[in-house]
Amino acid sequence: MTPPPSAATKSPPTVSLAGGETLAARLSTKTHDLLAAAGADRRLTWTNPAWQPLLGWTAADLGGTSYHQLLHPDDLERVKAFERDVLDGRAGDRPEIELRLRGRDGAFRWFSFGVSHSPADGLVFLSGKDITARKRSEQELLAAEERFRAVTGSTRDAIVSADAGGQIIFWNARAEEVFGRPASEALGMSLTDLMPERYRDAHRAGVARFLATGDGRLMGSTAELEGMRADGSEFPLELSLSSWTQNGELRFTGALRDVSNRVSDRRALREAEERFAGAFEGAAVGLMLAAPDGTLLRVNHALCELTGRPGNALTGRSLDELLHPDERCVDDDALRAMLAGQTQRLAIERRLLVADDGVKVVRINLSLIRSTDGEPLHFVGQIEDITERRGMVEALTLSEARYEGLMAHLPDSTMHLFDDELRLLVSVGDRLRAHGDEAQALEGRRLEEVLPPESFERMAGHYHAALAGESRSFDLDSSDGTATYWVQTAPLRDDGGRIIGGMALSRDITARRDAERALEDRARELERSNAELEEFAYVASHDLSEPLRMVSSYLQLLRRRYHGELDADADEFIDFAVDGAARMRDLIDDLLTYSRAGRGDDALEPVDTRALAERIADGVARVEHPEARVTVGPLPTVLGDEQGLGQLFQNLIGNAVKFVPTDRVPEIEVSSERVGNVWSFAVADNGIGLDPAYADRIFRMFQRLHTRDQYPGTGIGLAIAKKVVERHGGTIWAEPRPEGGTRFHFTLPATQVPA
Amino acid sequence: MTERRILLVEDNAGDVRLTREALREADLAVQLVAVPDGEQALAFLRKEGAHHDARRPDLILLDLNLPRKNGLEVLEEIKGDPELRRTPVLMLTTSSSARDVSACYDRGVNCYVVKPLDLDDFTGLVQEINRFWLEVARLPPH
Numbered sequence: 001m002t003p004p005p006s007a008a009t010k011s012p013p014t015v016s017l018a019g020g021e022t023l024a025a026r027l028s029t030k031t032h033d034l035l036a037a038a039g040a041d042r043r044l045t046w047t048n049p050a051w052q053p054l055l056g057w058t059a060a061d062l063g064g065t066s067y068h069q070l071l072h073p074d075d076l077e078r079v080k081a082f083e084r085d086v087l088d089g090r091a092g093d094r095p096e097i098e099l100r101l102r103g104r105d106g107a108f109r110w111f112s113f114g115v116s117h118s119p120a121d122g123l124v125f126l127s128g129k130d131i132t133a134r135k136r137s138e139q140e141l142l143a144a145e146e147r148f149r150a151v152t153g154s155t156r157d158a159i160v161s162a163d164a165g166g167q168i169i170f171w172n173a174r175a176e177e178v179f180g181r182p183a184s185e186a187l188g189m190s191l192t193d194l195m196p197e198r199y200r201d202a203h204r205a206g207v208a209r210f211l212a213t214g215d216g217r218l219m220g221s222t223a224e225l226e227g228m229r230a231d232g233s234e235f236p237l238e239l240s241l242s243s244w245t246q247n248g249e250l251r252f253t254g255a256l257r258d259v260s261n262r263v264s265d266r267r268a269l270r271e272a273e274e275r276f277a278g279a280f281e282g283a284a285v286g287l288m289l290a291a292p293d294g295t296l297l298r299v300n301h302a303l304c305e306l307t308g309r310p311g312n313a314l315t316g317r318s319l320d321e322l323l324h325p326d327e328r329c330v331d332d333d334a335l336r337a338m339l340a341g342q343t344q345r346l347a348i349e350r351r352l353l354v355a356d357d358g359v360k361v362v363r364i365n366l367s368l369i370r371s372t373d374g375e376p377l378h379f380v381g382q383i384e385d386i387t388e389r390r391g392m393v394e395a396l397t398l399s400e401a402r403y404e405g406l407m408a409h410l411p412d413s414t415m416h417l418f419d420d421e422l423r424l425l426v427s428v429g430d431r432l433r434a435h436g437d438e439a440q441a442l443e444g445r446r447l448e449e450v451l452p453p454e455s456f457e458r459m460a461g462h463y464h465a466a467l468a469g470e471s472r473s474f475d476l477d478s479s480d481g482t483a484t485y486w487v488q489t490a491p492l493r494d495d496g497g498r499i500i501g502g503m504a505l506s507r508d509i510t511a512r513r514d515a516e517r518a519l520e521d522r523a524r525e526l527e528r529s530n531a532e533l534e535e536f537a538y539v540a541s542h543d544l545s546e547p548l549r550m551v552s553s554y555l556q557l558l559r560r561r562y563h564g565e566l567d568a569d570a571d572e573f574i575d576f577a578v579d580g581a582a583r584m585r586d587l588i589d590d591l592l593t594y595s596r597a598g599r600g601d602d603a604l605e606p607v608d609t610r611a612l613a614e615r616i617a618d619g620v621a622r623v624e625h626p627e628a629r630v631t632v633g634p635l636p637t638v639l640g641d642e643q644g645l646g647q648l649f650q651n652l653i654g655n656a657v658k659f660v661p662t663d664r665v666p667e668i669e670v671s672s673e674r675v676g677n678v679w680s681f682a683v684a685d686n687g688i689g690l691d692p693a694y695a696d697r698i699f700r701m702f703q704r705l706h707t708r709d710q711y712p713g714t715g716i717g718l719a720i721a722k723k724v725v726e727r728h729g730g731t732i733w734a735e736p737r738p739e740g741g742t743r744f745h746f747t748l749p750a751t752q753v754p755a
Numbered sequence: 756m757t758e759r760r761i762l763l764v765e766d767n768a769g770d771v772r773l774t775r776e777a778l779r780e781a782d783l784a785v786q787l788v789a790v791p792d793g794e795q796a797l798a799f800l801r802k803e804g805a806h807h808d809a810r811r812p813d814l815i816l817l818d819l820n821l822p823r824k825n826g827l828e829v830l831e832e833i834k835g836d837p838e839l840r841r842t843p844v845l846m847l848t849t850s851s852s853a854r855d856v857s858a859c860y861d862r863g864v865n866c867y868v869v870k871p872l873d874l875d876d877f878t879g880l881v882q883e884i885n886r887f888w889l890e891v892a893r894l895p896p897h
């Protein structure tokens with residue numbers, strides 16, 4: 001959380017005061033953090049408006065409530081222990097605690113609370129940051145991590161990850177078997193320790209080239225290499241390599257498979273041509289025999305099954321014709337090299353067109369068979385369906401780094417990765433699970449089957465746009481209108497920039513949308529009822545004054561003409577009646593002033609608040625207390641309604657002079673400081689002070705804390721002040737000064753004032 | 756000096772009496788004629804009906820809220836009538852609304868005064884009006 005501004009920017013003797021001002025300053029910038037003050041009895045004496053949007057509590061709900069009552073039951077003991085630590089000074093300079101608070105709707109949210117304790121008066125200041133989202137993403141992260149472990153633990157492939165320096169940072173159970181090394185030994189070793197000596201220089205050069213230029217020849221493809229076991233023996237392996245970035249650092253992940261058996265199969269084929277046919281037909285993997293020009297001569301049963309086509313639909317056609325149009329060419333150079341005897345084998349991954357317009361990702365291992373005199377006879381191709389495995393490798397690559405990065409920052413979100421056939425490759429987040437299936441079970445299926453039909457219909461155009469290379473982001477209401485999502489779609493590209501699929505990220509922003517709408521509704525409703533109230537107050541007070549004038553005028557006339565001529569009782573009765581009528585007149589006058597203060601008839605104009613405050617201070621002092629000392633510091637020029645602001649200063653300075661014990665000379669200081677995009681004004685006095693319990697109440701109409709005999713007045717001055725400030729878009733509040741007296745604060749927007 | 760005449764257009768008998776009392780306390784030689792609504796005020800000024808022998812007043816005190824024809828309408832008719840428009844008209848009303856004040860001056864009122872709530876203030880005001888409008892100010896000849 002943000003540390004509070006240093007108290008050193010204030011004068012040293014008022015450190016706790018500076019704390020109070022920080023509270024005020026933060027509130028005035030409309031912080032989203034919860035701010036509160038509580039007494040030694042844990043009862044909340046002041047809360048800022050942020051409690052309402054976050055938890056639904058208004059200041060009125062919370063005032064006088066012990067914050068213990070808002071805690072999650074599981075947190076109570078921990079909080080009590082923390083409080084003891086804070087009181088004993090054992091909690092450090094800046095004590096913080098994470099806890100849950102109950103909202104008005106009964107739901108709990110997580111907060112990180114910073115606490116400062118003022119030993120002098122037992123006050124506790126609380127500042128809470130909403131960390132609900134962070135808590136949730138921490139849990140999601142744990143789940144993602146667990147899933148990653150589960151997948152890597154069960155795969156048939158050895159999974160090895162290394163950092164940019166080649167040091168091994170992940171080693172799954174299968175890797176332990178394949179290389180004969182336990183994870184405890186392998187972690188921290190170099191990748192080069194896994195390969196025979198003769199490959200190491202080429203490996204280092206390749207890594208250096210990739211780091212320098214991003215040219216990763218092996219990235220995203222499959223290669224056959226030799227690996228070295230712990231005992232130094234070598235074995236053929238097949239490697240799928242990918243790179244990813246975690247916290248800005250490059251990582252490599254390889255999926256490796258021991259292919260010793262496959263290699264020896266192939267050797268057997270080459271060695272025993274006459275036994276070829278039997279082995280060919282019976283092989284469990286798809287096999288094909290092709291002429292040196294690529295025409296298919298023969299296919300085996302497994303390949304027919306793989307493609308879903310009968311043998312006679314395949315033979316006679318070129319291998320290229322069976323491949324996806326985007327990648328037909330089997331790499332002529334590599335074929336020529338093989339024909340020229342430079343290479344023995346070619347392993348490529350391609351998309352294979354299968355029956356019913358389907359596509360499968362296959363690995364094709366091509367070998368060239370030569371006659372005994374060395375002439376090329378034909379190619380033997382081994383075709384293996386790796387659609388599933390390919391998806392898994394991609395998912396793995398993602399799950400470790402990218403999920404973390406993405407999902408940790410995006411709670412309430414779902415992410416789909418899909419291929420160019422709109423098949424779901426990966427999905428993360430809550431939404432699919434809500435649909436009824438485990439997300440993993442859905443991977444590999446078409447989005448059309450996975451998503452509710454109306455969702456798919458509305459999204460299909462965006463999916464296709466992503467596949468066409470277009471990134472979009474937009475708000476989408478659910479078809480029944482109950483939810484709103486923020487959706488982003490974008491193409492996914494391979495290392496070569498080719499679009500291989502798309503991504504759709506949707507974030508549930510229903511709560512935010514609802515909150516915004518509710519807020520708008522409430523603001524409108526409030527505005528309307530305020531306007532009505534003002535109209536009512538204006539009309540009522542206006543119409544009341546007419547009969548009141550009669551009552552009061554004739555009472556006065558009665559007293560003037562007949563005082564002393566009736567008996568003593570009658571004189572006293574008339575005096576009470578005259579006094580009551582006079583008081584009612586004052587109330588109606590104030591009510592009129594109050595209702596006018598909110599009418600907003602006057603246009604805003606630049607107001608030099610310093611000149612205004614000085615003028616008013618002079619007037620107030622002259623009338624109320626000629627000895628009063630009013631110091632007006634530098635104050636800004638703001639956009640406002642001069643009459644209203646005059647009333648504001650009049651009431652604040654007037655109160656400051658008025659509420660001072662008779663044996664004391666009033667000393668008032670008016671000051672201001674810039675806090676963010678508002679001006680924060682303060683009017684401080686050396687008066688009778690203020691019980692924090694009433695700090696809110698004093699701003700209500702006709703609320704008085706003292707009898708009229710002690711301090712005269714109708715109790716409307718601060719209500720008018722509040723109205724003026726709020727009409728200018730500011731807030732007003734009061735607090736006792738630790739050294740005695742009261743300090744009133746109010747804010748006004750620091751709008752650019754036209755010169 | 757001849758006795759001055761004031762026409763008070765005021766529907767509230769309490770206010771009429773109060774004005775009379777204020778004049779009495781000030782011991783002023785003024786004749787106060789009161790009519791309770793706008794139509795009667797105009798009838799009086801134009802010497803119509805029962806008012807055929809009415810004499811033109813030196814000053815008109817006009818309330819805003821009147822039954823039938825309200826103060827603004829009466830003001831408009833007076834100031835739109837070449838026979839009547841020279842007579843000074845003072846609005847004497849409880850309304851302190853800026854809108855009312857502007858509307859009256861727009862229609863050519865000579866002065867706009869808000870009735871004070873306090874009796875002493877009211878008495879003072881009545882005396883002030885008399886002093887200024889009937890003694891200081893030069894009025895048009897009858």
